[in-house]
Each structure stands twice: as C-alpha cells, then as structure tokens.
Amino acid sequence: MSNELLISSTQKGDRIALLQNKQLIEYHVEENGNTFTVGDIYLGVVRKVSKGLNAAFVDIGHEKDAFLHYQDLGPNIRSLNKFLKNSQSNKAATHKLNGFKYEPEIEKLGNMTQVLSKGQQVLVQVIKEPISTKGPRLSCELSLAGRYIVLVPFSDAISISKKITSKEERQRLSRLMQSIKPDNFGVIIRTVAEGKDVAELDKDLSNLVQKWEEGFGLLRTARPRDKVIGEMNRVSSMLRDLLNESFDGVSVDSKEIYDEVKNYIRNFAPDKEKIVRLHTGKAKLFEAAGIEKQLKTLFGKSVSLPSGGYLIIEHTEALHVIDVNSGSSANKAEAEDQETTAFNANKEAAREIARQLRLRDMGGIIVIDFIDMKKAENKRLIYEQMKTEMQGERSKFTVLPLSKFGLMQITRQRVRPEMNVITLETCPTCNGTGKISASILVADLIEQNIEFIVGKQNEKGLTVRMHPFLYSYYTKGFFSRQVQWLFRYHTWIKVVEDTSLGVTDFKFINKQGEQIEIS
Known part of the structure; x- marks a missing residue:
C-alpha cells in the first residue's frame, strides 16, 4: 500500500490531499490566518461560570467564548493554576517541574465554581476547533505531541499505545521512558515508537521539552488571550502522524513549502528526504494528479460505487444519514439471488463509507441504512467489514452492529469543521438564469479574443486555459486549430486543459503567468 501527500499552495491558503494507492482518502484546506487549531495553548480569561452546565466560558480571542467543562479540567488543575501564578509573578525561575510542589487534586464529581471564578486567568488547550455557531472546546490537561511521544506536564504516568501488542516491546519502551523523562512530566508513547532506539526517542522528547520551555518564556510576559504554544501547521502535523515506510511521495508546488517540508523531514526521518518533490509541470499539481476530478465526484450528495450501486449522503444538524442503494448492480447479478446481491452491494458500500467519513471528516452520529438482508451471518459480516475498513482512522470511533431494521450507527470524534466541497455549479453560460445564448459561439469568442490579444496587441507567450472538451477541439488532429494559429500569427499559443473550468x-x-482580463 502506497501513500502520497500532495500540497497545493493558493492565494487563500494550502490545499492538502492524502492519496492511498492513487485514491483520495483525506482532503484538508488550511486557510491563511487560520487560528484556534487543535493543540494550541492560550492564556484565557474566564468570562462566565455556569453552575447548571458545570462548565466555564473562557475568552481566548474568538468571537464566541470557548467552552471548558469540569471533566476537562484534569485532576491537577490547581497545580497548573499555581504554576501559572508563579510564572507571571517570576517566582517560577525555570520551566522545569522537578521540585514543584503539587496542589491537592480536585474531586472527580466536583463543581466548577469550586475551581474557577469569573475574571480568573487560566492556561487552556484547544481540543475542538470552532464549528458552526459554537466556539472552540478547551481542556486544562495540557499535552505536547511529538513524532514518537506526547509530553504531558503535571503528570508522572507512562502510557503506551494499545496498538503496540508485544509485551517485551512495551516493557522496553516503559524502561527507556522512565530513565529519560523529566520529573513531573508524563509521556504517552505513540505507535510509531515501536522498535525505535533511545537516541531517537530522547531527541523527540528534548524537542518537546524545548517547546515547553519556549512557551514558559512567553507565558511570563503574556497578556490575556495570547497564544502561548502553537501547534505546527496542518502539513507538518500530517507528516508527523502519518509518515512511515509506506509513504513514497510528497509533492508540493510551492518552493517555500518545499523547503519547509524538506527541513522538517530531515530532522526526524533523513532517509525519507528524497521522497519530497517540487512540482514544476505545466499543469497544476492537483490537475496533473487527477485530484480535481476526484473532488468533484466524491463530495456530491450522491456517490457512485464501482459495481453500479450508489450512496446518498444527507447532513442534518443532529446527525448524518447515509442510504445505500443497489442501483444498476441489481440488474447485473442475473445468476445471484436477492440476498447475495444485497450482501455484495453492502460490502462494497462499507468500504466506500469508511473512506467518505475520513475524506469529509464527518463527525458526531452517523446512521447508515444498508440494503435489507435476511441472514444474520451476512449482517455480522458487514459489521466486521465496517470495523476492518475503519482501522485506518486517526479519530476515535465506535461502530455498532446492524439493528433489526438494517441500520448501523457509528460515532466518530469531530475536532474540526466538516470538510465540504461544493459540487453543484452555476451554469457558466446562463449564470443561473435558465436562459443561454448559443453555446456554439464559445469557439468564436476564443478566436476573436486571440485575434485581438495576439494579432493586434502582438502578445507573445500566450496560454489559453479551457475545459477538456474545448481542449480536444483545438488540439486534436495533424492540422489542428492550434497549428493553424501558428501559421496565422507566427507564434505558438499554448492550450492547457483545466477541469475546474466550465465547458x-x-x-x-500571459508569459508572466498573469491572467489577461477580457471584456
């Protein structure tokens, strides 16, 4: 299985696509100036304490106050508050916690009013980004994520990923961490740490401790709503979490991001540095890799399946609903009975649904209406298949067996707004009015503009971007229209197909790469 990461830079921000065997499985857009990312640590101010919700609303600079529940305070919130107070009053001379005297832990079922009060400053971490009309969700259990470990201040626990199953390896990692971790810092050992030697783990740990030290330095002079420790950007965080032996390519079309990615990989995986490539082709990166076409076909309300079936995906405020339909696959299965046809269609749908959840980053409650099956064994197999397909998930999830009505319920953790790509397009000819002039005139319009730009203004190095249908019209054949332009204007006019354009x-x-405005 091969994995490839494609990063396309635009004026609004970066578009990130993760491909698995050339199929798009994750898509992210990181807009310029985006703040309140999961993992960011802020110096917040308590605006309101709600006794009924047992929560506090904290101002960290977002237009909506962030939400902090009592259960997210962590047992050592009083120690964190003491550290914050000491840091601001310069009583804490160092970021190190060795010798730090802990305050008593708070009660598990206590009340928020006993811990925080209005106007109090508190150190908080974003655990869920602003979604819809809701502000960010916060936690006071701070953690700093690295490549192999997660550093947890005000804790002494050593936790190991459950995916590391070898007893000997778990014991080895536990002994290593016990010998190198700082006092009063806990660690969570990630799955990718399996088999790594002490030098690599120590380097990762040192980077995290340095990050904590830099945050401590900012904290001493920080003002309310300031960001104290920032999470790395989406590109670097994806490389940190996903880069493994199956990764065989990282392609970018920006020299700045290319250098950033190369430097980042050089630090923790020098042997992988050669997989980073700078795209310099004539076609855009996403266009050349076929991503634009996949985006248009995968984000619609209806998603086709290879055998002829299809999914209908509906979104509501409370949950997401996915309906599985057999479509034309039922007609193809002449020799199969109805039960086998339904089972095969459901099996194929389970694979695509798992991909869609990850691709669209759908969270909360998802209800799937599979095609009715009579046999209990087939229902069990579909349930097992769905669990298997979801194993690549990085978000926490729960899958329940099919109910008597053939419904499956899935819950999936959502920490960011759901990804949505608009696939319904306004008619480029009528602009939504429902009335058009003859579409055959488009060729005449192109010819008239070329006559003006090249023939009269003598523009050299002209490039025309157009829909693939028009591209074929102008380039196919030995004596194509593009060749005719060469004889007429004595200059070569490039024609580039672009599926993001309407027909x-x-x-x-122009040759400087700037768009020529035409009237």
Missing part, C-alpha cells in the same frame, strides 16, 4: 469558460494567461 464554456476559458482564461488567457
């Missing part, structure tokens, strides 16, 4: 849309680009 009657086109753009003229």
